[in-house]
Structure formats: structure tokens, C-alpha cells
Amino acid sequence: MISFTVSRTALSEALSVVTRAVSGRTALAALEGVHIAALPTGHITLTGYDLELGISTQIEAQVEQAGQMVIGARVFHDIVRRMPEERIAVKVDEGYLTELRSGGAAFNILAISADDFPEFPATAEAETFTLPEPLLKEMIDQTLFAVSASDTKPVHTGSLFDIKDGVLNLVSVDGYRLALRREPISCERDMRFIVPGKALGELARILGDDPEEMVTLELSRRHIVFRTGGYRMVSRLIEGEFLNYKAAIPDGFSTEVIVNVRAFSDCIERASLLISDRIRSPLRISFEQGDIRINCQTALGRAYDEMQAEQTGDDLEIGFNNRYLLDALRASGCDTLRLEISGPLSPMKLRPLEGDAFTYLVLPVRLQRTAD
Numbered sequence: 069m070i071s072f073t074v075s076r077t078a079l080s081e082a083l084s085v086v087t088r089a090v091s092g093r094t095a096l097a098a099l100e101g102v103h104i105a106a107l108p109t110g111h112i113t114l115t116g117y118d119l120e121l122g123i124s125t126q127i128e129a130q131v132e133q134a135g136q137m138v139i140g141a142r143v144f145h146d147i148v149r150r151m152p153e154e155r156i157a158v159k160v161d162e163g164y165l166t167e168l169r170s171g172g173a174a175f176n177i178l179a180i181s182a183d184d185f186p187e188f189p190a191t192a193e194a195e196t197f198t199l200p201e202p203l204l205k206e207m208i209d210q211t212l213f214a215v216s217a218s219d220t221k222p223v224h225t226g227s228l229f230d231i232k233d234g235v236l237n238l239v240s241v242d243g244y245r246l247a248l249r250r251e252p253i254s255c256e257r258d259m260r261f262i263v264p265g266k267a268l269g270e271l272a273r274i275l276g277d278d279p280e281e282m283v284t285l286e287l288s289r290r291h292i293v294f295r296t297g298g299y300r301m302v303s304r305l306i307e308g309e310f311l312n313y314k315a316a317i318p319d320g321f322s323t324e325v326i327v328n329v330r331a332f333s334d335c336i337e338r339a340s341l342l343i344s345d346r347i348r349s350p351l352r353i354s355f356e357q358g359d360i361r362i363n364c365q366t367a368l369g370r371a372y373d374e375m376q377a378e379q380t381g382d383d384l385e386i387g388f389n390n391r392y393l394l395d396a397l398r399a400s401g402c403d404t405l406r407l408e409i410s411g412p413l414s415p416m417k418l419r420p421l422e423g424d425a426f427t428y429l430v431l432p433v434r435l436q437r438t439a440d
Contacts, residue, residue: 070135070160072106076151076170078127082114083145085299088270089116089123090141098184101138102145105182108134115185116141121267122188122302137164139179147175188302191293194286197255199236201283201296205275206401207238207249208268210426213395215265216242223308226262231255239313240265245392246316246415246429247399262310263292267303274299317427318415321408323381325355326421329405332360333397335373339364340390342371350387350433355379355409364390386412387433396428 083102091099103115110131115124137160148156151170159167164179208227216224221243230237231253238249271294275283283296294301339351339362352363358379364371386409396418397405408417412435418428 069133069162070106070137071132071158072112072129073132073155073157074112074127074129076148076154076156079114079156080145080148082125082127083141083148085274086114086116086123086125087141087145088273089118089121089301091118094118096184097180098138098182098186100141101180101185102141103136103138103182103185105136106131106134115188117186117188117302119186120264120304121270123270124188124300124302125298135160136182137166137179138182138185139166140177143177147177188293188300189288189291191286191288191291191302194288194293195257195259196284196286197253197257198282198284199253200279201275201281202277202279203251204283205272205277207236207251208272208275210249210399210401211238211240211247212265212268212272213399214240214242214245214247214428215268218242223262223306223310226264226306227268228260228262228310228313231257231259233258237313239310241311241313241316244389244431245396246311246313246427247396248313248317248427250424250426259287260310261287261292262306262308263303264306267301271296271301274301317417317429318410321381321410321417323355323379323384323407323409325360325407325409326378327360327405327407328375328377329397329400329402331375332377332405333394335360335362335375336390336394336397339371339373340394342366342368343390350435351390351393352385352387352435354383354385356383384409384412385435386416387435388416388430389433392430396430400426400428 099118105113111126112129113126147168152173153171157169166177166179168175211227224241228239234252236251236253240247283294286293290305292303342364343349347366349366354361360377361374402420404421406419406421415429415431
């Protein structure tokens with residue numbers, strides 16, 4: 069028997085996070101559910117775990133009888149969200165038939181034994197360091213867009229954490245673009261590890277904006293644990309040789325353009341209205357002594373837009389995938405950016421006006437000659 073009463077709001081909030089780590093389809097039924105442990109300390113622990121990503125948290129509850137079970141994640145969360153009153157009473161009998169009551173509403177659903185639910189991997193010998201929550205969130209948000217969605221190179225489906233001499237370099241690359249975010253941190257050890265993009269995306273949703281709040285990172289040989297805001301997230305690490313990102317970033321440039329990010333993004337978006345998943349074409353972007361001219365031609369027609377910018381160096385015409393360029397512009401979070409280009413077949417570097425907090429590379433598209 070298990071019996072407890074809990075706040076609907078607290079339970080729903082916890083479920084909205086931990087269910088992100090629940091497996092959708094699996095041969096192991098326990099992985100499709102949320103593990104719930106009612107503790108005699110007056111708390112319940114909720115855990116979702118798909119063997120690659122796990123999220124756990126603890127909330128207060130009035131526990132009449134301690135115990136543990138696994139219950140279907142989707143149906144349980146749907147019921148909790150729609151209960152009519154703030155308190156929910158949960159009772160589980162010896163056959164794991166689970167009764168949920170709130171006000172005049174009652175549900176009976178079947179849970180299963182928690183015996184087959186896997187434990188989180190141990191991280192007793194882990195290296196530990198902390199970061200401000202908003203800093204890590206910003207670093208993830210500014211690099212996650214460049215994580216590869218293809219399994220062709222599994223090592224690039226995650227982001228590299230490269231810590232050396234008290235500086236964290238967070239790097240993502242997908243073969244078409246590279247995103248590097250750099251920040252000094254309080255960590256005396258040098259480390260390199262790769263965290264899956266899925267885990268970082270979920271972590272960014274949990275992290276808050278209070279600069280006084282810290283997230284703790286516990287690094288073991290094959291796993292990493294993030295502790296923040298009452299949540300514990302464990303993720304496997306990706307093994308393999310990450311791209312030598314320092315060698316991939318070209319030195320020097322022959323053309324430098326200072327652009328207003330909003331104006332440049334608006335021009336690209338307008339010129340991209342003739343592009344879709346079915347009808348694709350690169351953007352032709354010409355930099356000519358302070359004028360940026362953007363052309364796009366598809367089966368639907370032709371689009372043209374232009375804007376002013378501050379340019380030094382050579383004029384050139386270069387082609388880009390519209391989405392790749394827009395992703396980098398949006399992720400920068402800047403009002404103004406420095407574009408550095410070495411030629412029509414060289415990657416474009418996007419950098420802040422001052423400092424080296426980030427560097428984005430976007431590879432160009434080879435343009436075909438067209439007749440006017």
C-alpha cells in the first residue's frame with residue numbers, strides 16, 4: 069500500500085519537467101512511466117529516465133504510507149493537470165491499482181512495480197564545479213542551434229565543454245556552421261567532455277534567471293549530473309573525437325562589415341519568403357562599399373532587398389543558406405555584429421563588436437552563374 073496527499077500545482081509542475089526524460093517507445097514498460105517514491109520524511113520523489121537522460125525532483129507531501137511505484141507518465145500528468153481542487157489524494161493497493169481523488173473527481177488507473185525501474189548511475193568520484201544559472205543558460209542558448217541533428221557523426225550531436233586555464237569554451241558544430249561561446253569561470257581543473265544536445269536543451273528550460281542561483285555540475289567518466297532549482301538531471305556523455313574547433317576558425321579576413329542585426333535579419337527574412345522546405349535556393353548576398361544587396365530566385369519568383377552597413381575591405385558576392393544565417397543572427401543576442409569574410413568560398417565569421425565572448429561560423433553555398 070502507498071498513500072499520500074499532495075498539492076496539484078506542485079505535482080503538475082514537477083511532472084512537466086521530469087516527464088521530458090520519459091521514454092516514448094521502449095521494450096521496458098517501466099521506462100514509459102514516472103517513478104514515484106513516497107518517503108516517510110513527508111516528501112515524494114518523482115523520476116523520469118530513458119537510460120540516456122534522467123530528471124528527478126522532490127516535493128512536499130502528506131505521506132500516510134510510504135512506498136514506490138511506476139505510473140504511466142502521460143495519463144498521470146493529464147489527470148493531475150485537470151483535477152478540480154488543489155489537493156490530490158493518491159492511494160495504491162497491493163495490486164498497484166491507483167486511486168486519484170480531488171474534490172468530486174476520481175480516477176482509477178493501474179501502476180506497476182518499481183522493481184524494473186533503473187537507478188541513476190553513481191557519480192561518487194565526480195569532479196564538481198558550479199556556474200551561475202543564467203550564465204550557463206545563456207551559453208547553451210547561444211550555441212545549441214549549431215548542434216548536429218544527424219547521426220552521421222554522433223559526436224557532433226552534442227556540445228563540447230572545453231575548460232582550460234579557467235575559461236569555458238562551449239562549442240557546437242554540425243558541418244555547416246560552428247558556434248563558440250567563451251566565458252571565464254571558477255574552475256581550477258582542465259576538462260573536456262561532450263553533453264548531448266537533447267540534455268542541454270532540457271537543462272536550459274529548467275535553469276532560471278537569478279544570477280545568485282548556481283547550478284552544480286558533477287562530472288564522472290561516462291555521465292554528468294546537473295543540480296539546479298531542486299532538480300537533478302543526469303545525462304550520459306558522448307564519447308569520441310570532437311572537431312578541432314580552434315583550427316576550423318580561420319585567421320584574418322579581407323572584408324569586414326558592421327551590421328545592425330535587426331535590419332539584416334529583416335532583409336533576410338523578406339528575401340526568404342520565396343524559400344520553403346520544398347522549394348530551396350541560396351541567398352545571394354553582395355557587399356559593395358556599404359551597401360548590402362540580397363537576392364533570391366526560386367520557382368516562385370524573384371526577391372530583392374537592400375540595406376546600408378559599414379564596410380571596410382574588398383567587395384564580394386557570397387551565397388548562404390537562409391536558415392543557417394538567421395539562426396546565428398538570432399542566437400547572438402546583439403544589436404550590432406561584426407561580419408568577417410575572406411572570400412566567396414570562405415566561411416563567414418560573426419563576432420561581437422568588442423571582446424571575444426562568441427564566434428559563429430557559417431559556411432557559404434557555392435553560387436551558380438546567372439544571367440540578368
